[in-house]
Amino acid sequence: MRYAFNPSKRVLMGPGPSDVHQRVLSAMARPLIGHLDPEFVQMMDNIKTMVQETFITKNMLTFVVSAPASAGMETCLVNLLEPGDECIICVNGVFGGRMVDIAERAGAKVYKVDTEWGKITELSQIKKALELCPKPKLVALVHAETSTGALQPLEEISDLVHEAGALFVVDAVTSYCGVPLRVDDWKIDAIYTGSQKNLSAPPGLSPISFSEAAVKVLENRKTKVQSWFFDLSMVKNYWEGAKRAYHHTAPVSSIFAMYEALNLVLDEGLENRWARHNEVHQYLKNKLEALGFRFLVEEKYRLPNLNAVYLPEGQDEAKLRADLLNQFNIEVGGGLGVFAGKIWRVGLMGESCTRNHVNMLVGALDELMVK
Amino acid sequence: MRYAFNPSKRVLMGPGPSDVHQRVLSAMARPLIGHLDPEFVQMMDNIKTMVQETFITKNMLTFVVSAPASAGMETCLVNLLEPGDECIICVNGVFGGRMVDIAERAGAKVYKVDTEWGKITELSQIKKALELCPKPKLVALVHAETSTGALQPLEEISDLVHEAGALFVVDAVTSYCGVPLRVDDWKIDAIYTGSQKNLSAPPGLSPISFSEAAVKVLENRKTKVQSWFFDLSMVKNYWEGAKRAYHHTAPVSSIFAMYEALNLVLDEGLENRWARHNEVHQYLKNKLEALGFRFLVEEKYRLPNLNAVYLPEGQDEAKLRADLLNQFNIEVGGGLGVFAGKIWRVGLMGESCTRNHVNMLVGALDELMVK
Numbered sequence: 138m139r140y141a142f143n144p145s146k147r148v149l150m151g152p153g154p155s156d157v158h159q160r161v162l163s164a165m166a167r168p169l170i171g172h173l174d175p176e177f178v179q180m181m182d183n184i185k186t187m188v189q190e191t192f193i194t195k196n197m198l199t200f201v202v203s204a205p206a207s208a209g210m211e212t213c214l215v216n217l218l219e220p221g222d223e224c225i226i227c228v229n230g231v232f233g234g235r236m237v238d239i240a241e242r243a244g245a246k247v248y249k250v251d252t253e254w255g256k257i258t259e260l261s262q263i264k265k266a267l268e269l270c271p272k273p274k275l276v277a278l279v280h281a282e283t284s285t286g287a288l289q290p291l292e293e294i295s296d297l298v299h300e301a302g303a304l305f306v307v308d309a310v311t312s313y314c315g316v317p318l319r320v321d322d323w324k325i326d327a328i329y330t331g332s333q334k335n336l337s338a339p340p341g342l343s344p345i346s347f348s349e350a351a352v353k354v355l356e357n358r359k360t361k362v363q364s365w366f367f368d369l370s371m372v373k374n375y376w377e378g379a380k381r382a383y384h385h386t387a388p389v390s391s392i393f394a395m396y397e398a399l400n401l402v403l404d405e406g407l408e409n410r411w412a413r414h415n416e417v418h419q420y421l422k423n424k425l426e427a428l429g430f431r432f433l434v435e436e437k438y439r440l441p442n443l444n445a446v447y448l449p450e451g452q453d454e455a456k457l458r459a460d461l462l463n464q465f466n467i468e469v470g471g472g473l474g475v476f477a478g479k480i481w482r483v484g485l486m487g488e489s490c491t492r493n494h495v496n497m498l499v500g501a502l503d504e505l506m507v508k
Numbered sequence: 509m510r511y512a513f514n515p516s517k518r519v520l521m522g523p524g525p526s527d528v529h530q531r532v533l534s535a536m537a538r539p540l541i542g543h544l545d546p547e548f549v550q551m552m553d554n555i556k557t558m559v560q561e562t563f564i565t566k567n568m569l570t571f572v573v574s575a576p577a578s579a580g581m582e583t584c585l586v587n588l589l590e591p592g593d594e595c596i597i598c599v600n601g602v603f604g605g606r607m608v609d610i611a612e613r614a615g616a617k618v619y620k621v622d623t624e625w626g627k628i629t630e631l632s633q634i635k636k637a638l639e640l641c642p643k644p645k646l647v648a649l650v651h652a653e654t655s656t657g658a659l660q661p662l663e664e665i666s667d668l669v670h671e672a673g674a675l676f677v678v679d680a681v682t683s684y685c686g687v688p689l690r691v692d693d694w695k696i697d698a699i700y701t702g703s704q705k706n707l708s709a710p711p712g713l714s715p716i717s718f719s720e721a722a723v724k725v726l727e728n729r730k731t732k733v734q735s736w737f738f739d740l741s742m743v744k745n746y747w748e749g750a751k752r753a754y755h756h757t758a759p760v761s762s763i764f765a766m767y768e769a770l771n772l773v774l775d776e777g778l779e780n781r782w783a784r785h786n787e788v789h790q791y792l793k794n795k796l797e798a799l800g801f802r803f804l805v806e807e808k809y810r811l812p813n814l815n816a817v818y819l820p821e822g823q824d825e826a827k828l829r830a831d832l833l834n835q836f837n838i839e840v841g842g843g844l845g846v847f848a849g850k851i852w853r854v855g856l857m858g859e860s861c862t863r864n865h866v867n868m869l870v871g872a873l874d875e876l877m878v879k
Contacts, residue, residue: 139774140554142767147541153757154540165761166537169525169710170518171839183511203712204575207756208737215735239736333757339540341574341712341759363734364586365610366579383844385578386524386704388712390536391762396513403510468542473754 147462148489148497151470152283152311152443154333154340155486156494157394161338164397165390172387180396181376181387187399188344191313191336191407192328194320198355198369199346200376201395203388206310206331209343211239212367213306213327214277217351219360220244222274225266225303227258229289230282231473232308240277243363248273254475255285255433255445260293267301274354275326277306281316283334284473286445286482287434288316295324304351310334313344314402315414315442315486326351332391335414335442337487338398341391398487414442417490421483424499428506433480442490444483445476451507454478465501518833519860519868522841523654523682523814525704525711526857527865528765532709535768536761543758551767552747552758558770559715562684562707562778563699565691569723569740571747572766573714574759577681577702580714582610583738584677584698585648588722590731591615593645596637596674598629600660601653602844603679611648614734619644625846626656626804626816631664638672645725646697648677652687654705655844657816657853658805659687666695675722681705684715685773686785686813686857697722703762706785706813708858709769712762769858785813788861792854795870799877804851813861815854816847822878825849836872 149156170177181200189199202209214236218224222245226236229252240247248270250262258278267273276298281288291307298305304326312318315335320328326348333340347355347369355369362368366385375384402410418441422432429449432439448454454471458481461467470482485494520527541548552571560570573580585607589595593616597607600623611618619641621633629649638644647669652659662678669676675697683689686706691699697719704711718726718740726740733739737756746755773781789812793803800820803810819825825842829852832838841853856865 139771140558140767142535142764142771144538144541144547144551144764146539147545149540149542151542154542154760157540157761162537162539164513166533167515168517168533169520169528170515171520171522171525172711174518174833174839176515180515187511204579204737205756205759208575211735211737235736242732242734242736331757339759339761340543340757341762361613363613364582364738365606365613366575366582366738367735385576386702386711388576388710388759388762389525390528390710390765391712391759393513393515394761396511400510400513462545468545 145466148467148494150489150494150498151468151484152482153484153486155337155484156488157337157339158401158488160401161394161397164393167393169389172389173381173383177389178381180392184392184396184399185376187403188346191399191402192320192346193322194346196320196346196348198352198373202343202345203385204343205341206329206343207235208367209329209331209345210236210308212345212369213329214239215243215362215364215367216355216369217275217304217306217327218243218245219358221246223248223270223272225250225270225273225276227252227278229256229258229285229287230254230279231284232279232282236277236308255287257287257289257438260297263294263297271301273301273303275304275306279308280318281312281440281443283311283443284476285433286440286443287438288312288440291323299324304354311440311443314410316440317411320346332395335487336398336402338395339391341388342395414485414490417485417492417495418442418444420492421485421495424495428502442484442486444485445480446483447480454481457505460505461501464505467498467501516837519838519865521860521865521869522839522855523853524855524857526708526855527859528708528710529772529859531772532765532768535764538764540760543760544752544754548760549752551763555763555767555770556747558774559717562770562773563689563691563717564693565717567691567717567719569744570717573716574756575714576712577700577714578606579738580700580702580716581607581679583716583740584700585610586614586733586735586738587740588646588675588677588698588725589614589616590729592617594619594641594643596621596641596644596647598623598649600627600629600658601625601650601655603650603654607648607679626658628658628660628809631668634665634668642672644672644674646675646677650679651689652683652811652814654682654814655847656804657811657814658809659683659811662694670695675725682811682814685778685781687811688782691717703766706858707769707773709766710762712759713766785856785861788856788863788866789813789815791863792856792866795866799870799873813855813857815856816851817854818851825852828876831876832872835876838869838872
């Protein structure tokens, strides 16, 4: 042993990863099987079904990208966009900004809809953008901004987007399995998420799904996707059909973990899981406000599972956050971008979404905060 | 429980993944820590050092791509190539072909050096290519072709490449930690590999390393890398320097696994590990030849850890391979590309490289083969 391996036992209450259930951890400790083993192929089929169930979609093109959610974002955008395409992207935090960067690298002309961080994009803003860009190929936005804790309503925007003949692309990284999300009902054409937040599997995988309309766009591309790894025209042959064409070696152990995490979600029931996230959020909210924390986001657009809060006056956020980690093994997240050093992001996601977690955090804060 | 999780206990003797040591499996079953936790940052530093030691390099830009080896291939090529650049890529199997595809998507003009599958690229072929393309930006080839089991000598080609002022790019997916590989001594400018072969960690990660000359090329790019996820100018800020800028959520559990797998390699010693792969290969070779199998690759260019073999006459490769899996839980690989249905690929990699593995396989074959 040259480098000791002794990770501490942390309580994960940041923006992800969240705590992972023992059943999921144990699944990862199982000996591997081959990525073309008939048992693994069956497992991929089951995962596809479970991802469909959790996205609430019948989309045939539904599977898991073998890389983190940022790669899922890139997969969705670079497959749908070709050089010269016009699109509208809403930006109210880090991840909307990342979508713009990716779309521009793919050669698209991006019409940005900028909104103050912590607020949601209003319908009127999309209408205005559609006046400047009346025939966008797609309109993309973030359902739950991990950098601010804002939860974006989607249904009315979806109608507007489809009236314009565009595809509706949604980042569901922090909403999936934590708050209501109905891909088919809300007519979402392309969606991606990650494994490590409300699903509570380890980070590293990105479930995605494409509607029939989106699949038609993929099939009618005039140019090759710039990326080999993200090109769905090839990777989908590994996830679909009678003959599973080798594409890349799937991350077998991570798939084992996701398999069990999805089973846990379906055992609990999606609606129960959404309700739990909301209930524990209320429990946290009352206690944090009693300690003097203030929420960044207006109540009706507040993401229950990612609580962006200003600290009470007189508290040193960096020191308090380090003390929580070092003295109580509790991780909460700092701010990103314009909110760096200004807010905390307290995650209540998946296995980390329990009243016991809230009480651990509040008890530690009570001990550590400057009185 | 809606979908049972009961993977069989397989004996992995295909082209990867290979068997994984219990210490590595147990590491993955450890509760997660955050991807920005100081303990995790320390772990990334240690992994960087261990990857440097196993590549035998002092390259500062050495780290792990959060996706499978194919993504590592893409990372190397799309960061070094810009539209209009000329390069030479040697193709003697599936993975050389994949490099060509990726380089062309990046807008490069590729001079292909084609060699019959199962053979190595000769120095004279590179010389000829350099006449057609005297100033390539890079010359790329595969050290160990996983599709054929051919082991490419690198040192003389490296000299030739550097005389032409080009960067030398090497795919080490199936050679890393299994056969001699000396990145600095052999003046390799960019190299990528995977986690799941001789390293015997689960698939899903790709260690890479860039020389100073390659870093200069990265720094002098005129255009943005087309891919956000693979753009080293950003991801390296997460792996290096005093302030670790958030880029994407690292696959924490997979990193835990790789950490322990690297420790196991260094405990054994690289040279001992290379010797073990060679010894067990000889042990397998004698027994397979006694059963009537014939090797595809000429003896001096034969990869010890991936044995590409023709079956004895009268054996049905697909049936025999399925019987091995179904009756003995032993996985061997079939042929890829032009060798599909024609050869087997028997892996002796990492934890799967023991005489016990050979004897399990040979005993099962003796039972199953048509006499």
